Amino acid sequence: MNAVQPIQLLAPEGTLSENETYSPYIAALSDEDLRSLYRNMALERRLDAEATSLQRQGQLALWVPALGQEGAQVGTIAALKPSDMVFPTYREHAMALYRGITPEELITQFRAVAHAGWTPEKYNFHLYTVVLGAQTLHAAGWAMGIAQDLRTGSVPRGRQEDEIVLACLGDGASSQGDVHESMVFAGSYGLPVLYFIQNNHWAISVPTSTQSKAPLAARAGGYGFEGVRVDGNDVLGSYAVAAHMAEQIRSGQGPKLIESVTYRIGAHTTADDPTKYRSADEVERWKAQDPLDRYRTWLTAQETADEGFYQQVEEEAEDLAAELRRATLSIEAQPLEEVFDTVYAEPHRQIEAEKAWLKDYEAGFAEDGDKA
Amino acid sequence: MAETFNLPDVGEGLTEAEIVAWRVAVGDTVAVNDIVVEIETAKSLVELPVPFAGTVEELVVPEGETIEVGSPLIRIAAEGEAPAPQGSDESVEEETAEPHAEQKNQPEQKSQKGQRRSAEKRSQQKSAGKSVGEKTPDAGGDALVGSGPKADVAVRRPRVRHTEPDSVDVSDLGLPDPVLPIRDGGSGAAPDIADIVSKASPPVRALAKRLGVAVWELVGSGGNGKITRDDVERQAQEKQAQRSAGGAPARSLPVTASPRPPVPAEQGLLYEGPREEKIQVRGVRKATAANVSHMAANVPHVSVFKEVDVTRTMELREALKKDPSFEGLSVSPMLFAAKAIIWAARRNPQVNASWHDTHYTLKNYVNLGIAAATPRGLVVPVIHEAHTFNTRGLAAAITQLTVDARDGRTTPAEMQGGTISITNVGSLGLDGGTPILPPGQASIVALGRVQKKPWVVDGQIVPRDIMIIGGSFDHRLIDGEHAGRFISDVAAVLEQPGLLLD
Secondary structure (H helix, E strand, O other): OOOOOOEOOEOOOOOEOOOOOOHHHHHOOOHHHHHHHHHHHHHHHHHHHHHHHHHHOOOOOOOOOOOOOHHHHHHHHHOOOOOOEEEOOOOOHHHHHHOOOOHHHHHHHHHOOOOOOOOHHHHOEOOOOOOOOHHHHHHHHHHHHHHHHHHHOOOOOOOOOOOOEEEEEEOOHHHOHHHHHHHHHHHHHOOOEEEEEEEOOEEOOEEHHHHOOOOHHHHHHHHOOEEEEEEOOOHHHHHHHHHHHHHHHHOOOOOEEEEEEOOOOOOOOOOOOHHHOOOHHHHHHHHOOOHHHHHHHHHHHOOOOOHHHHHHHHHHHHHHHHHHHHHHHHOOOOOHHHHHHOOOOOOOHHHHHHHHHHHHHHHOOOOOOOOO | OEEEEEOOOOOOOOOEEEEEEEOOOOOOEEOOOOEEEEEEOOOOEEEEEOOOOEEEEEEOOOOOOEEEOOOEEEEEEOOOOOOOOOOOHHHHHHHHHOHHHHHHOOOOOHHHOOOOOHHHHHHHHHHHHHOOOOOOOOOOHHHOOOOOOOOOOOOOOOOOOOOOOOOOOOHHHOOOOOOOOOOOOOOOOOOOHHHHHHHOOHHHHHHHHHHOOOHHHOOOOOHHHOOOHHHHHHHHHHHHHHHHOOOOOOOOOOOOOOOOOOOHHHHOOOOOOOOOOOOOOOHHHHHHHHHHHHHHHHOOEEEEEEEEEOHHHHHHHHHHHHOHHHOOOOOOHHHHHHHHHHHHHHHOHHHOEEEOOOOEEEOOOOOEEEOEEEOOEEEOOEEOOHHHOOHHHHHHHHHHHHHHHHOOOOOHHHHOOOOEEEEEHHHHOOOOOOOOOOOOOOEEEEEOOOEEEEEEEOOEEEEEEEEEEEEEEEOOOOOHHHHHHHHHHHHHHHHOHHHHHO
């Protein structure tokens, strides 16, 4: 379909190649950092499996598997600073866990007991956005705020001057008008946004080849900024490319775009049956390029990690899964009144009126004499 | 202490699923998240992981059945004596959510645990606590909209919001005028959910449920036909009055301002229940309907009948019943008819066949289908290679098959591949019938009841055991001659079972 080969440092066989631009970023990582990349991918994979089971057991309204995309997500988030704001889609579980979001916070939305399970400011990680592509507009808006703060010299307390914004999207959302508008604004204002497209090859049942006749990375050129393709199943490549891009954005070079070429091994969501639109052969071909397998091969060969480490990660993953199950089964619905309290930053008369109405309405369920 | 895993909604808003294949059997040990069953929903084939660890105690639903979301699927007995470690989610949820309510109200409604939330649940529990010994009528309660238990799925609140924001003065806030839904009321027939939702607000429905009032029987006295608390309370008082009066409807008491009398008895209904009831077609009923429609519309049926003296068969039956080797087996007229059909099929190959438009296939073997009435409807399980069985073997096979069918354990495989079938309308007290052919078969034999009748034997009228046998045939390949000869042969064997000795 296209001639632009994705940047790849770590091949599926687990061999690392040299690259003048990107290898230095890998060389700067400590053994601890390298092990952490594996740990984060493995934790997400186990959590993903548990959540899928919980949905199949009727405990979750829906689950969106990220299976197969761990390398793309972990590599990229690890390249950012904790102070950088992330605008995820609804599949960035590895990124969410990396930022410290707990299983309980993560599962709240999928259990459908509240609109969201965490406060974005706490983790610099915005809420999962189900409206396709809308988060790219929020990201551009946030970045405009950053630019404004810098211009007026009034960076709010708790935020950093060198903050950049990660705008996540998928190959399907790349066809949305919202994304176009976001990129136009980011390009026009030279905003500090890193667009991160996880091209997992399937927008539910529509293949990327239908979405675009040119590589998605090439779209950036039309908006006046740089776009690169990276092998999303190569966690080291994903890290290095994101780190390189982030560095340039931080130095004031405006937006950048990464097309992370990966694959959704699981279903689009638990309400989807991928066997209806893609072949088992295709899935097998991609499984052979698994991000965890190749990285583990390399880590082991480098003697950066041993069986003891993998065993330890596995135990931690089991605990995480158990915690997810416990949290799912015990999680309480958000009191509906609280929904009103988070609409505006300050008290608002109409919202107060509606809140009072609801209270009265709820009281209508009580038996006579119950109100006292 | 067994845990039950109910069918979850694995998609978004699915209502039912078909059980495609069980991956475990009764007695198997399972761990949490082991795949136990494959189901097919309107959207996809899905493997379900079990939420409990233990031993499989029961597979509630046979393969091939379609069940509703929320229906029991499998029961798992916890290992040893320890209380179930996993999946006691309902009680966990309950305890954390409402410790006080739990303590206050011991006699709680178990079936509703964990299915409802917040205010509604609270009021339920309180209601149960108060009305102990008072006999809360629950008629119609389960049909309340939006409040019925659905599945193990995440709990839902009733989702209705068509009420005026009248509790707060918001006139100066510039809110849009509240829009009330206006719907034509149903004709008093089956309760239309949307109708009830629009006419009775959730608090009113909750009140009706507590008082055992069927909301859809009321005509609201409020604006736009809205059903009010008063309407519900009046109806409840009326019911109470009827009960004290010994059940006789108090005609003189108008229940509401409604022109339509809402008391069922006054309308001369046949039995307790709504005037018309909509029954969803699914499962066995759905399959039966599809099969008989197809066969009746596409296959020209012809039926023949013959009255037979089965006295000798009945004598033989008595003898076999006493034979110890037949102990525990059902020695019925069906057994002899089955033997007779196999014998007659050997002499009349045309009846044991299937039609395929350009050709038809003669079957040189008998897979005998036996129509059986089960609690879930009509099924026709098949005894494969029935011609290879001796009499005792056939008796055992029929006994097993009937028991399985009645217990709902017939597997889809056991219902496939029949070449010729038999239906015992005699067990219904009938003399005969014209059955519709099962798909892919050309003959079905109907057995009437055995009855003592006056019969002429050697010029004398004597009481004999008489039965009418008959059947339906695919007239495209079975002429009257074929059908006649075949039924006559079956009759000959029943008249003279000694023919089987050949």
